[in-house]
Amino acid sequence: MKLYVIGIGPGGEEQMTLRAVRALEKCDCVAGYGLYLDLIEPLLAGKERIQTGMMREVERCTAARDAALEGRTVAVISSGDAGVYGMAGLMFEVCAGHPEIDIEVVPGVTAACAGGAVLGSPLTCDFAAISLSDLLTPWETIEKRVRCAAEGDLCIALYNPASKRRTDHLQRVCDILLDVQPPETVCGLVRNIGREGERFTLTTLAQLRDTPVDMLTTVFVGNRSTKVIGGRMVTPRGYRGV
């Protein structure tokens, strides 16, 4: 029996791969967070929905597994890529002990890539993706990762920079970054990537510290080479003769 874990990209149907659309077409049952299911509504006609709220991931994935065990062809949907802060890892965990379920992960465009494209090309070279949510990762681990990434001169895509409960995480992270990187380091923010109301802002690391963000924003921190070219955020790869 087949179970798909599908990354739908940042926004609606247009940002899905053809492979993701075709995998979804084969399914009769689709599990996902309500907001993400709504983004691809036109593709879900006639399919059963397993819909749970945010932070009910284990429940949702267990229900998807049970539907697969009953013989349904099931898709579990993640926004962005299914593997990056998505449901793929959890599906392998809840399906451990059920080798009869064949899990196929269908990758998608993650926010680092989609948001980077809106800003310009901030992640041209080596980079790190780090989530500032401490729901599942201890805050000390997050702080250490941010510091290590900056010490390695990696550009950074910061996922989940804030929530209603966590309002000062970005500020605390900027203070760590400012220990290592100059205050004029080029940074960028993208809100509503690939969705209605998409907009981006360029700023500096010093200013980023005091910029309000929300959970619909992805933050990009440049490295020593990152610059602004024609109003966009660009980390040059280093080609000679440009």
Next chain:
Amino acid sequence: MKLYVIGIGPGGEEQMTLRAVRALEKCDCVAGYGLYLDLIEPLLAGKERIQTGMMREVERCTAARDAALEGRTVAVISSGDAGVYGMAGLMFEVCAGHPEIDIEVVPGVTAACAGGAVLGSPLTCDFAAISLSDLLTPWETIEKRVRCAAEGDLCIALYNPASKRRTDHLQRVCDILLDVQPPETVCGLVRNIGREGERFTLTTLAQLRDTPVDMLTTVFVGNRSTKVIGGRMVTPRGYRGV
């Protein structure tokens, strides 16, 4: 005038987003490395090609810019994502001083995501993408980035782990990683991601050191939490109650 920089994903047409296909349809001139153009051959009928070899990137992007300045609608193609080790950064550089060219970057599925999906879900949490090619980045910088990523307990996707000229880079990087991480750290390799002949191997960090790789392979190094579940490489996100 419009110039698209399009990430086509790892393989053929099926791995492109609908948005990428539609952007390509609008173009009458397509620039890219020959191998990548061949992967999407069916979409290029009737379009002029600007085709140069590998390592002729500046020449190719300059020709694409000049075609745009002549009034053509041009697409520059990258494998994977256009921003991650792709052509987007260079296009902004060669178009600096030409504000009349409107560059739209169309993101794609990068090898970290596409290869991760083949392996399971190695990059579920925070991760770094690091290229082992020292053509454009000094080797000392690459070594430092690898060390910092390991010290931050970041999972790592290693792009370009070898070429004909660079045969020992992966070995040298494994020696650095083994300073920080245990030899039994779960690792994975994926060759020909999303293309004919795709195959993956799971291994350990100790064994990875002596595994031959080539330029068609992407290497994944787990962190302290990464494990093998049902024959796949999985970094659990940390959900309770699984």
